[in-house]
Amino acid sequence: MTLIDRLKSGWTALKFIRVTLGILILSSSIGSGEVSGIILGTVFTVFSLFTDGVCCAGGSCYTPVKKNNSATPENIEYEELGSK
DSSP: OOHHHHHHSOOOHHHHHHHHHHHHHHHHHHHHTOHHHHHHHHHHHHHHHHSOSOTTTTSTTOOOOOOOOOOOOSOOOOOOOSOO
16 A cells, blocks of 8 residues: 555544644744754654554454354352362
8 A cells, every 4th residue: 555545545533633743843842943843743754654553454364253252161160269
């Protein structure tokens, strides 16, 4: 996926919020002349533009749900540990 495709795809409400916050940090830092804030605002803005913002967007950490749970125990025995 090219950078242009990444810019065009994945626009959700959270991505709008992240981009807006990054731009606010960047513009505030430019206005006050703080170099560390400009770097931080640039990093936040670039990351929010080019990433999906979720860990499992590509499906790489997907765990299938077991639908056959017929092996549920009916009788559970409890053991008392260290009574005072």
